[in-house]
Amino acid sequence: MxxxxxxxxxxxxxxxxxxxxxxxxxxxxxxxxxxxxxxxxxxxxxxxxxxxxxxxxxxxxxxxxxxxxxxxxxxxxxxxxxxxxxxxxxxxxxxxxxxxxxxxxxxxxxxxxxxxxxxxxxxxxxxxxxxxxxxxxxxxxxxxxxxxxxxxxxxxxxxxxxxxxxxxxxxxxxxxxxxxxxxxxxxxxxxxxxxxxxxxxxxxxxxxxxxxxxxxxxxxxxxxxxxxxxxALLSGRPRLRVTHRGGSAAAPAASAARKGNLPKPEQEDIDAILDKISRSGYESLSKEEKQKLFKASQK
Known part of the structure; x- marks a missing residue:
């Protein structure tokens, strides 16, 4: 190449x-x-x-x-x-x-x-x-x-x-x-x-x-x-907007996610993550654990 x-x-x-x-x-x-x-x-x-x-x-x-x-x-x-x-x-x-x-x-x-x-x-x-x-x-x-x-x-x-x-x-x-x-x-x-x-x-x-x-x-x-x-302009592909008719059980969750109101992780999960940091350092966390910790900081 x-x-x-x-x-x-x-x-x-x-x-x-x-x-x-x-x-x-x-x-x-x-x-x-x-x-x-x-x-x-x-x-x-x-x-x-x-x-x-x-x-x-x-x-x-x-x-x-x-x-x-x-x-x-x-x-x-x-x-x-x-x-x-x-x-x-x-x-x-x-x-x-x-x-x-x-x-x-x-x-x-x-x-x-x-x-x-x-x-x-x-x-x-x-x-x-x-x-x-x-x-x-x-x-x-x-x-x-x-x-x-x-x-x-x-x-x-x-x-x-x-x-x-x-x-x-x-x-x-x-x-x-x-x-x-x-x-x-x-x-x-x-x-x-x-x-x-x-x-x-x-x-x-x-x-x-x-x-x-x-x-x-x-x-x-x-x-x-x-x-x-x-x-989209450079790729030549127009952005598509998908519209759903009727309600959906997932709609409130999607709306909340767009507004930044993501579900907060449980306190037990946060405690476990903090224990892991104290044992092995922040670098040992997985990407999902880091995201949970960040969401908890939004409280």
Whole structure:
């Protein structure tokens, strides 16, 4: 199977969101890298990649943004520096795996996209309303806001889950998320204030996303609806709506499920799951047990 076939196969699966997000970031990085090197070899550096980057990065000028609205999404897949994309992809893989396992692919994609939008929104507000940033044209690019949303979302969902970190040992992810937020705050007066502010927008979105989900409200529904529409458009298959005439014993349950009022697990089941965590750790739980634990947290 060729490289192109491998990429096509990765995007043909509906349960492969994390790999798809990672792959899109890598492909975009490689494309920008080739363009940058090509410009250097052909022009000797007299033409840089900046004009091209400005068409996919979020400008701080709202009037220019109106002519490039797609940048609110494309910026979250653009990287130029190797270390920038490396750390983003590592964190996306580690924390995204938790979100995907516990909440599913659609929630992971929603969190990534909403994190990007929230990061861009806070960046635009800051650079147009805070005096110290006004008159300083800037562009925003990179997946950091989306990744920060996923980090904080995972920490809000599973605060006591632990990662084994070299030289530090086991560390609960709520502390990792706290450090990420504090570092972003500390960096606002540094060389990349726009990026750090965008991180904070993503962090706030990640926290609110999970908290609202625990209350039965899915902030990602608009994202999922747009994704379904685009998927149906690309596949050329219209979405079908099935209407049932008459009543059904399953109808109330289906209606409750759509509203987020899923049946709560029994207390005995929760006690057994908590005992299993104390004996073997959270990683030993099955997917069904994790879902039961999450439903119980919605009480």
């Amino acid at each position: 060729s490289f192109i076939d491998d990429i096509r196969a990765a995007f043909s699966r509906r349960d492969n969101a994390l790999s798809q997000l990672l792959l899109i970031n890598v492909l975009a990085f490689v494309a920008l890298l080739l363009v940058r090197v090509g410009l250097f070899l052909t022009t000797g550096g007299s033409i840089t990649i900046t004009p091209i980057l400005e068409w996919i990065a979020v400008p701080s000028d709202p009037l220019r943004l109106l002519t490039r609205p797609w940048t609110l999404l494309t910026y979250s897949f653009a990287h130029l520096e190797f270390l920038h994309i490396l750390f983003n992809l590592l964190n996306l893989y580690w924390f995204g795996s938790l979100v995907r396992e516990y909440l599913g692919d659609r929630k992971l994609v929603s969190l990534y996209i909403l994190g990007a939008l929230a990061g861009a929104a806070l960046y635009l507000l800051a650079f147009n309303l805070i005096p110290v940033f006004q008159g300083r044209p800037a562009i925003l690019y990179g997946a950091s806001a989306s990744v920060t949303a996923i980090i904080v979302g995972a920490a809000t969902l599973l605060p006591d889950y632990t990662f084994n970190i070299i030289l530090l040992g086991p560390v609960r992810i709520k502390y990792i998320a706290a450090v990420v937020v504090l570092v972003s705050i500390a960096g606002i007066d540094g060389n990349n204030p726009g990026g750090e502010i965008a991180h904070l927008g993503g962090a706030l979105l990640g926290f609110l996303f999970v908290k609202q989900l625990q209350r039965g409200r899915d902030l990602g529904r608009p994202v999922q609806a747009v994704g379904d529409w685009v998927g």
